[in-house]
Amino acid sequence: MKLAPLAVIVSAAVATALSGAPLSHAATTASVNATQISIAQDETPKRWFVELSGPATTQGVTPGAVKNEQAAFRRAAKAAGINFKERFEYQTLWNGFSIEASFADAGKLRAVPGVKNVYPVVDVQAPPRPDPGSKGDVEAAISLTGVDIARSELGLTGEGVKVAIIDTGIDYDHPDLGGDFGPGFKVAYGFDFVGDDYDARFPETSTPAPDDDPDDCNGHGTHVAGIVGAKAAEPDGVTGVAPEVTLGAYRVFGCEGSSSADVIIAALERAYLDGMDVVNQSLGAAYQWPQYPTAVVGDRLVELGVSVIASAGNSGAFGTFSGGAPGIGRDVIGVASYDNAATLSPFFEAGGQNVAYGVMSFSAPAPMSGTEEYVFIGRACDADGDLLADPAGKTALAVRGGCNFAEKAQNAVDASATAVVIYNSSAPLFSGTLGGDPGHDVPVVSISGTDGLFLRGLDSAEITWQEGSARFPNPTGGLISGFSSWGLSPDLELKPDLGAPGGAIFATYPLEFGGYATLSGTSMSAPHVAGAVAMLLEAKPDTPASHIRDILQNTAEPKVWSGNPLSGFLGPVARQGAGMIDIVAAVEGTVRVSPGKLSLGESEAGTHPVSLTVYNSGADDVTLDLEAETAVIGVTRSIPSGPPDNPGATGIGYFLGGSGVAFEAESVTVPAGGSATVNATVFTAPGQDELYGGYITLSGGDTMLRVPYAGYLGDYQLINPLSEDVFDQIVPGRDLVPGLARPTATGWTIYFEGATFTMENEDFPYLLFNVGHHVERLEFQVLDAGTEAPVHPVFSTYFAIDYLGRSSTRQTFFAVPWDGTREHSVGNGDLFKIVPNGDYKMAIRALKANGDPSNPDHWEIWTSPTITIARPEEPKKKTINLRGKGR
Known part of the structure; x- marks a missing residue:
């Protein structure tokens, strides 16, 4: 009796080939052969970079030569029947295109004469929103890097230096940012590459609609621009690092959502043509290689004399090797983040001491006056039963943990508390959210764990709400921010390069959103460095761009390990690089x-x-x-x-x-x-x-x-990028990833013993896999199922990609379809061939990071179960037109 293949039903949308998407486990089905897994969203790449082998115009060739090479590519791709839609063409800093194409069509482009490489166009995540509650102390931030002294004693302001802000645009109407746009104003240059409605995540909003107005309807770019070069128009305004710089606003985000790497390269080319001296990119895509196009273009700008500064990334919680492009670029200055030394916070008084707090998102405003008793009610979770004290008519003091903040607050409100104060389970002040409209008007605020224990130890349990803000030292001030990404780069270059304040930074924000805000991220530390570079160029205008990073690294000061600051040990180099910049030492040295x-x-x-x-x-x-x-x-x-x-x-x-x-x-x-x-x-x-x-x-x-x-x-090559499977506990003894799969209406069926595919109506086999570490080259090789030998001694590859970044977590996978073809010789015009009906296997071959292609030990190879191709009719032609017709 022939047994049916053992299968696992995976309820999942297609995962990204860039960074993956997290899986969540649902209930196991009754069948021992199946289980349900769901995934957050479909992120399969539809956009790709195509890099041509010839140089760009800034590398010594004429525009005509680049245009001719690009025209030849278009002709060859059309002759091969490859279906794609162009988005951008690049000639100045990089020779190639960005396109929209299926995974299969993108893979075929590698075989077109003149193509050097194909890369996914990664989406760049949406910028963070402002932190509620506390706001960073501007003077504290600039004192950490010597900017205050460089301005007051050395007279440096960045005058005469042009700084490009590749971001969400700039609210140039803001009085601290010049009040208008165009020649003679602070924001003198700029362009909107995308339009208000652009969001790279969705097909219906991913087509750019450019215009000449780089106004900011998001906020992030205005904040970044303020850090670089705002100049306070009123006493309560904000002055950035280098207040006399000239800014260029190059908008690559819509009002909401994400951008994409191809738009960013277009902006970089425009910034170069506008004569920018410094380029700031408070953006990036995590887990990339230095060979990724945005990083390469950044390096090229440095070669041309432009200083390029970029965020190291905010993936610190996701382990080592988590840096992003463009900050991972070899010559780009990748910037880590340190927490600000002090914050300005709303506060109440208790026991003769000021206590900083943050108002939780969706909470009612905190009172500005009045004295109340408070009682400690414990964790205040449903599972804990009765509250530890009766808060009726009083402020309820609760400790973080055990349940969400909304649940704690609701239990206090149900017991007639007049306000809720939740203290942290660890030392620092934190930001919290109620997750939505709580349905009550009781204020809910967060305080630090240190202050929470202080309140619990007071004999007189009263608080007095105060108006305005007070300055508070930040317990983690001057230490590496918890979100700041780890290096090294996947080819073991030292990254990040250096750091600056990025945690809790108060700066300009669009007027329609309040004018000022506090944000945290390496997005905030990079512009601090960009402003410092402007100061350095003002003081020493002949400094080559290639020397600037050396100077800043030489004079930086590494900080103590955030895990135990009192130990005095310096923090990891792979986290902070050279350390906190010191602009005075850099200028005077x-x-x-x-x-x-x-x-x-x-x-x-x-x-x-x-x-x-x-x-x-x-x-x-x-x-x-x-x-x-x-x-x-x-x-x-x-x-x-x-x-x-x-x-x-x-x-x-x-x-x-x-x-x-x-x-x-x-x-x-x-x-x-x-x-x-x-x-x-x-x-x-x-x-x-x-x-x-x-x-x-x-x-x-x-x-x-x-x-x-x-x-x-x-031994770096002992790291296996493919083999670890965190899903094997679902079906004991069976690995789900890597796996052979078929998409279904609700997700995937994963086959352990093989499966049959008609290759019609998208009934293709898919290979699912997780990339546990960066891969230098990933190949999909077609094998004969019986012998497990390649189907052709030379031309057996279906798809290959160089420099693939790692997954963000182990709870993700990538999905690659096989359309039944393989690459073939480019010498006789047949770029691809259709394999005949029969039994095959697919080998996923991963060349490990920094691996030697000639060393078998440096490859990890996974071989699929048998893939039976059973087309209703055997193809009459051996070559393929990827629009669906043989020839």
């Missing part, structure tokens, strides 16, 4: 060290010789002592494997040491106007899977310079 960072790559324990060149532009010889500083190291080798309700739960271990530095000499003397070489050896102790790092220091007199170093200790 006359000594520079190159390279500004050392990327030591992959190694086993042992010694690693390094060499630095020290340049002295001053009038006197300089002698510098050579030493090293140790930083905490992070130990991890894959994505955190948190539960489905918290997939980003970190799995990083922290240790001290792991490396040190021995110098050829104890000091170096650098002649005036000359240079000298420092030779040293970095040594690493035995370990495995460590992102080690530290700092080489050069100090003497008033000079303190640092060069961060970082590397991966262990």
Whole structure:
């Protein structure tokens, strides 16, 4: 008797081929062979970059030569029957297109003559909304980086420097941002590439509708622009880092939703043509390679003399190697975030002390006056039963945890509380939300865990509400922000490069949304650096763009480990790079060290010789002592494997040491106007899977310079990108991902023993897989089912993609359909061939990051169950027109 294939029914939409989408488990079905899994949304890429092999016009060729190459591509693709729709063509900084195409058609484009590579066009997530409650203290933020001194004592304001803001536009009507748009105003340049209704997430809103007005109806770009260069028009206004810069507003977001990488490249080309000196990109797509087009274009701008600053990313909770493009670019300055040193918060008084609070989203406003008793009611969750005290006519004090804030508040309100104060289960102040209209007008506010315990310890249990705001020190001020992304880059370059304040930053916001707001993110730290670069260029206008990062890294100050600040240990280099920038030291210094960072790559324990060149532009010889500083190291080798309700739960271990530095000499003397070489050896102790790092220091007199170093200790190619399956607990002994699947009306059927496909009406086999670590090359190879040998000794590949970033979590998968074709020779005009009916298998071949293609151990290979192709009629032709007709 022939048994039916064992199958698992997966209720899921197609997952992204870029970053995945989280799965959530539903109830297991009655059948032992099936279960239900649902997925949040369909994010299968429909847009792609096509990179041509020739250079762009800024690389020394004429516009005509680029146009001719692009025309030749169009002809060849049309002759091959590949169906796609062009969105943008690029000639200035990058030679190629962005297109709309199916997964299958995009894969075929790789075989077209003149095509260098094909990349998915990633969506760039929507910017964050303002933090409720506390607002960042502007003066505290600029004091962390020396901007206050650079302005007051050095007279630097960024005058004469043009800074491009690639973002949501700028509300140029804001008085702190000049009050109008065009020549002679602060916002003198700009363009709207997308229109108000643009949202890259949905087909019906993903077509750009450009115009000449880069006004901001979102808010993020206005906030970023304010950090770079606002100039307070009134005493209570905001002054940014470099208040005399000229701004360019290049709008790539609609009023709501996401943008996409192809729009961003179009904006970068326009910014270059407008003569911008500095480009700020407070945006990015996580888990990318430096080879991703937005990163490559950023690097090209630096080659052309433009400083490019970009956010490192806000994926810190999602483990190491989570940096995004363009910040991951080799020459781009990727910026980490530190928390602001102080905040301005509404407050109440208790026990002679001011207590900062934040009003929760959807809460009624907090009172501005009045004294009330308060009682501690416990967690106030339904599951806890009765409240610990009766809050009738009083303020209810509850502790965070056990249930959501709305449930706590409702239980207090039901007991006739007049206000609800929820304190954190850990030290800092936090922002909270009731999730929607609570149906009552009782104010609900959040306070820090420290203040909550203080209130519980008071004998006189009264609070007095106050009007206005007060300044409060931030307990995490000056420490790396919890959201700030980890490096290294997937090819083990040291990223991020450096950091600046980005947690709780108060700046301009569109007038229609209140004029000012507090936001947090590396989106806020990048413009701080962009403004500092403008100051540096004002002070030293001849500084090459290629030197600016070195100077900022040399003079930056690494901060202590946020996991235990009192220990005094420096935080991981793979999290903060060179450290917090110091613009005064950068401007006043006359000594520079190159390279500004050392990327030591992959190694086993042992010694690693390094060499630095020290340049002295001053009038006197300089002698510098050579030493090293140790930083905490992070130990991890894959994505955190948190539960489905918290997939980003970190799995990083922290240790001290792991490396040190021995110098050829104890000091170096650098002649005036000359240079000298420092030779040293970095040594690493035995370990495995460590992102080690530290700092080489050069100090003497008033000079303190640092060069961060970082590397991966262990066998990097032992990280398998495909094999871990977090779904195997659903069907014991069976892996769901990677898997062979068929889409259904509600999701997927996954086959363990093989399946038959007609290849009609989109009845194609799909390969589902998770990418646990960045893949240098991913290939789908067609095999004979009987022999498991390639169907052709040379041309057996169906689809391939280079430099695929990792998934965000283990609870995600990608989906690739096979249309029954394989690539073929480009020499006889037949780019693709249809395989005949029969039994096949598909091998997913993943070349591991930094792998050697000739080394079999550097490939991970998964082979599918048998795929039986049973078309109703055998194709009469062996080649294919991807519009559905053979030829």
